[in-house]
Amino acid sequence: MTQAALAKLGRSILRRLSMDEWIKGTVFSFHSQSEMLSDGEPTCGQTSWNTEESTAVIWIVNVESLPTCGVRPIESVLLRTLVHEILHLLIEGHGEVIKYDRLYERSINRIADALVDSWESQECQQRMSQIRSTVRTQSSQSPRAAKSTGQNATSARRKSSS
Numbered sequence: 763m764t765q766a767a768l769a770k771l772g773r774s775i776l777r778r779l780s781m782d783e784w785i786k787g788t789v790f791s792f793h794s795q796s797e798m799l800s801d802g803e804p805t806c807g808q809t810s811w812n813t814e815e816s817t818a819v820i821w822i823v824n825v826e827s828l829p830t831c832g833v834r835p836i837e838s839v840l841l842r843t844l845v846h847e848i849l850h851l852l853i854e855g856h857g858e859v860i861k862y863d864r865l866y867e868r869s870i871n872r873i874a875d876a877l878v879d880s881w882e883s884q885e886c887q888q889r890m891s892q893i894r895s896t897v898r899t900q901s902s903q904s905p906r907a908a909k910s911t912g913q914n915a916t917s918a919r920r921k922s923s924s
């Protein structure tokens with residue numbers, strides 16, 4: 763992922779969280795080193811800000827250095843890391859940085875996970891409804907294909923409602 767793509771993703775999260783006042787002045791950047799420390803603790807991201815000027819810098823560790831935890835695709839891990847850092851800005855951005863606290867960090871992770879889980883399932887549903895409407899359009903255009911695709915759509919609906 764390029765810096766430009768990271769910035770685009772970051773700005774879309776700011777917009778989703780109604781943090782428009784931060785969009786103009788926030789810089790998103792991959793860290794050049796594979797390890798980052800925050801208050802002496804290893805971290806995947808770091809955020810600093812200036813409340814009066816509504817400017818911020820969000821650093822994310824190199825994509826290759828992100829812990830994958832074995833199950834999640836790397837895009838999802840990156841998204842969660844980015845949301846975590848943006849939540850720091852949302853919660854603390856009106857004042858001073860809260861001193862490093864493991865339980866506080868864990869709580870932010872939980873909120874970030876819940877948000878990303880809900881966005882990912884929304885996106886999945888949107889994609890599914892796009893596919894369904896494409897199937898419907900195709901079946902109305904082609905009478906021959908209508909029979910088979912129409913039946914598939916019906917059986918899929920039956921499955922989901924049970």
Ligand SMILES: [Zn+2]
Nearest residue numbers: 846850867870
């Ligand atoms: Zn944090």
